[in-house]
Amino acid sequence: MMSRQGIFFTKPNDEWLKSQVDNQKYSxxxxxxxxxxxxxxxxxxxxxxxxxxxxxxEKSGFTKDSKEQILT
Structure with missing residues (x-):
């Protein structure tokens, strides 16, 4: 089942969406x-x-580094 939504786009985003459809990447x-x-x-x-x-x-003691330290 699909629901219908009303969405507003900025001009650049709308143009990009239109170009994707125009290029037949999407119907x-x-x-x-x-x-x-x-x-x-x-x-x-x-x-x-x-x-x-x-x-x-972190909880197992495998590392003492925090999530932030590991991800940076």
């Missing part, structure tokens, strides 16, 4: 936006996994 803006959201969700899953591993390492 419409909705398909493109759904793909971008899927990519962002998958990226968040990977980030959450990495942060979980770092937190587990």
């Amino acid at each position: 419409n803006k909705s398909e493109l936006l759904n793909d971008l959201i899927r990519q962002a969700r998958n990226q968040q899953i990977q980030i959450d996994y990495a942060e979980g591993k770092i937190e587990k390492a």
Whole structure:
């Protein structure tokens, strides 16, 4: 089931969306936006996994470095 949303875009973002559809990479803006959201969700899953591993390492004593120190 799909839900309908009203979204406002800045001119540069709208032009980019239109160019992606015009270049036939996507059939419409909705398909493109759904793909971008899927990519962002998958990226968040990977980030959450990495942060979980770092937190587990911190708690296990494997490292004394903080998450911030490890990521920099």
